[in-house]
Amino acid sequence: MPQTSRLASGRSAWRRALALSAATTLIVTSAPGCAPSPSPQANAANSGRQIDTRTPPGIRAQQTLDMLNSDWPIGPVGVGTLAAADKVESVQTTMEALWWDRPFALDGVDIGASVATLHLTSSYGARQDIRIHTDDGGWVDRFDLDTRAPTVKSWQDIDAVLSKTGARYSYQVAKVDDGHCNPVAGTNARESLPLASIFKLYVLHALAGAIKNGTVSWDDQLTVTDKSRAVGSSGLALPAGPTSRFARPPRR
Structure with missing residues (x-):
């Protein structure tokens, strides 16, 4: 009986070890498939x-x-x-x-x-x-x-800094002499690219003209819409609806 008991105990321990080994193997092999892969940004x-x-x-x-x-x-x-x-x-x-x-x-x-x-x-x-x-x-x-701030001491330095951004860019520097615009430096100057923030200046200029012409008043209410708040500006925290001035957009 003692020998039989020891044999059974040994088999039981062996089974537990085998089960533990199998479970460990299953976890190790399954984990890579279950875990989300690192995002390209994290990499x-x-x-x-x-x-x-x-x-x-x-x-x-x-x-x-x-x-x-x-x-x-x-x-x-x-x-x-x-x-x-x-x-x-x-x-x-x-x-x-x-x-x-x-x-x-x-x-x-x-x-x-x-x-x-x-x-x-x-x-x-x-x-x-x-x-x-x-x-x-x-x-x-x-x-x-x-x-x-990057170190910029020449026009070449400007191109070096801008090219590191990976963005498409164009610029031209010119000198006005006797009413003539003479290019001094530039890159991709013939390529027309959208200038995001300068559009605000166009709108403000048109708004100033509209106020001057009387088509827009300082007392007009500004209507804030969900669409206008969804352009990525974290500073526009106003609720949708007429909450401020200038409801009518200036017409050009």
């Missing part, structure tokens, strides 16, 4: 550098980088897990503006007593430093952004 921002997260500033630096490189928009709930309560709004405003330029590559990080400075490069090549200060509770109570 693009991965420079192989690591942030030491053994201190509160290091933890907040890593959290900041993760939030900026995430596809989830920046919002008060997420920022509320990062910043002190009275700093959520200001930190959110800064991070929202940065988020559109993702992914960010980590060039380096400096960590000191209650402070960490992230050295980042945006998707279009801008070099930016984010200085994060934490309070006694480990919450971010200062969040400062500094964009390092």
Whole structure:
């Protein structure tokens, strides 16, 4: 009987080991198929550098980088897990503006007593430093952004900087002499490209003319629509409906 008992016990242990081995193999082989693959943006921002997260500033630096490189928009709930309560709004405003330029590559990080400075490069090549200060509770109570201006000493430097952005661009610099416009420098000057923000100047110019001509009044109500609020401007927080001045758009 003792021998039979030991044999049964040995078989039972062997079965448990086999089952555990099979389960482990199943988990290992199934995990890659179940886990989502890293997004191209995350891959693009991965420079192989690591942030030491053994201190509160290091933890907040890593959290900041993760939030900026995430596809989830920046919002008060997420920022509320990062910043002190009275700093959520200001930190959110800064991070929202940065988020559109993702992914960010980590060039380096400096960590000191209650402070960490992230050295980042945006998707279009801008070099930016984010200085994060934490309070006694480990919450971010200062969040400062500094964009390092590129070194430009020649027209060639301008092309070098612009080409790093990966964007299509064109420009021309000219000198007006005796009423004649003489080109001095430029790239792709014959290529016509849309100039996004300059359209605002056209609208403002037309609006000024309409007011001068009396077709628009300062007392007109501005109708804000959901469509006009969906153009990516984080600063347009007005509700839809007639809430401000100038309801009628200027006619050109």
